[in-house]
Amino acid sequence: MPCRSSTNWPRSAPSPVWASSTAGVTPGDQAAEHGMVAILGGEQSIVEAALPILEDWAKKVVHCGPSGAGMATKIARNVVTYGSWRTVAEAAALARAAGVDTARLAEVIDAADPEGRTLLQLLRMQDADGVLPGAVGRQIEPLMTKDLEAARDLAAALGVQAPLVETVRTQARRTLQLEADVAPAPAPAKEDARAYGLHMMDQAYGPGFSAAVQDADDPFSTETVDYLFAQVWGRAGLSVRDRRLLTLGVAATVARPELVQVIANGALVNGELSAEQLREAVLHLALYTGWCKATATHTGVTAAIAAHNAAQPPTSGPHTLAQEQQ
Numbered sequence: 001m002p003c004r005s006s007t008n009w010p011r012s013a014p015s016p017v018w019a020s021s022t023a024g025v026t027p028g029d030q031a032a033e034h035g036m037v038a039i040l041g042g043e044q045s046i047v048e049a050a051l052p053i054l055e056d057w058a059k060k061v062v063h064c065g066p067s068g069a070g071m072a073t074k075i076a077r078n079v080v081t082y083g084s085w086r087t088v089a090e091a092a093a094l095a096r097a098a099g100v101d102t103a104r105l106a107e108v109i110d111a112a113d114p115e116g117r118t119l120l121q122l123l124r125m126q127d128a129d130g131v132l133p134g135a136v137g138r139q140i141e142p143l144m145t146k147d148l149e150a151a152r153d154l155a156a157a158l159g160v161q162a163p164l165v166e167t168v169r170t171q172a173r174r175t176l177q178l179e180a181d182v183a184p185a186p187a188p189a190k191e192d193a194r195a196y197g198l199h200m201m202d203q204a205y206g207p208g209f210s211a212a213v214q215d216a217d218d219p220f221s222t223e224t225v226d227y228l229f230a231q232v233w234g235r236a237g238l239s240v241r242d243r244r245l246l247t248l249g250v251a252a253t254v255a256r257p258e259l260v261q262v263i264a265n266g267a268l269v270n271g272e273l274s275a276e277q278l279r280e281a282v283l284h285l286a287l288y289t290g291w292c293k294a295t296a297t298h299t300g301v302t303a304a305i306a307a308h309n310a311a312q313p314p315t316s317g318p319h320t321l322a323q324e325q326q
Contacts, residue, residue: 035059039077041069084119090164094151097158122175137176143271144172190234197230203240204233205262206269241272245281251300252285255293260300261307268308275305 038058040047047063054061064073092102113119126132148169155162173179188195198210213221233243244267251259267273273281278301286294 037062039064039070039073041065041071041073042067080119087164090162094155094158094160094162097160098154132177134178137173137178139269139271141172141176141178141271144176145169148172190230193226193230196234197225197228200229200233200240201225203270204229204244205266209262209266240270241267244272248281249285249288252282252289252293252297255289255296257296257300257303260297261304264301264304265308268304275308278305 036058038054038061040050040054040061040063042063043066044063051061062073064070092105095102095105122132125136148165151162151165152169154160155165168175188199190196198214201210201213202208210225213225216222233240238246244263248260248263248267251263264273264278267278268275282294282298282301285297289297
């Protein structure tokens with residue numbers, strides 16, 4: 001590729017430039033096809049003086065900070081590359097053991113994320129100081145944990161060594177910057193119907209929802225906790241997400257926007273359904289429940305999304321338990 005010679009160096013440029021700046025280039029083995037990226041560290045004036053030469057052969061020049069920052073950026077980028085290779089190797093081994101052609105795995109990954117945005121999604125969610133909003137981490141954690149536990153269990157069933165899966169799983173809270181949060185308490189034993197029912201209520205509708213009935217001792221509240229949540233929501237036949245979708249359908253049928261809001265909020269808090277999926281559910285249910293009832297469903301879902309985005313979940317109360325039974 002063309003490159004200016006030293007005789008074309010701008011006479012106004014400080015000299016020697018490379019004595020007070022550092023640079024890395026990437027991607028070395030794919031430069032002919034994709035072009036070269038020059039990664040610079042150094043004083044702004046020196047970098048600006050070097051630009052006429054660098055822009056002659058690099059498709060992009062990135063000034064990363066003071067001297068040394070360019071090479072540090074290149075090294076960090078290499079960690080992402082080689083770390084992802086190890087991830088792919090482990091995932092491919094798991095897929096092959098399950099009888100999957102790895103070409104199909106690659107096809108699915110390419111189709112699901114053609115621009116590779118998922119790889120850097122968490123990085124882009126961080127603020128200028130590298131801090132990930134707590135609400136984001138807490139929303140991602142349940143799904144991340146569930147998916148990694150499924151991978152761990154599949155690897156164990158197939159006899160595949162998957163140390164990276166276990167490392168990522170055990171470090172999930174650190175990855176999501178939730179170390180300062182209180183780790184969720186283990187689920188109570190199912191034999192303790194009261195405690196397990198309160199636990200399942202929070203699983204269904206979000207942390208803290210059960211506080212409204214924790215000390216209630218009237219027959220209705222007792223049966224709601226001890227039977228409905230402990231023995232029905234707590235059964236293994238369907239996941240909490242499955243039961244939530246069924247309950248959402250019922251709430252839509254009876255046109256109860258306040259109950260829809262509670263159910264939708266639980267889905268958002270637990271990371272089971274996105275705002276887009278909930279909006280799609282409203283449209284789907286409209287065709288089965290009728291457009292007038294769907295207005296109530298839309299109202300409840302919209303309120304839940306707005307509250308979730310504002311990190312202010314809808315307030316729970318004893319009345320919502322009665323609404324569920326009606």
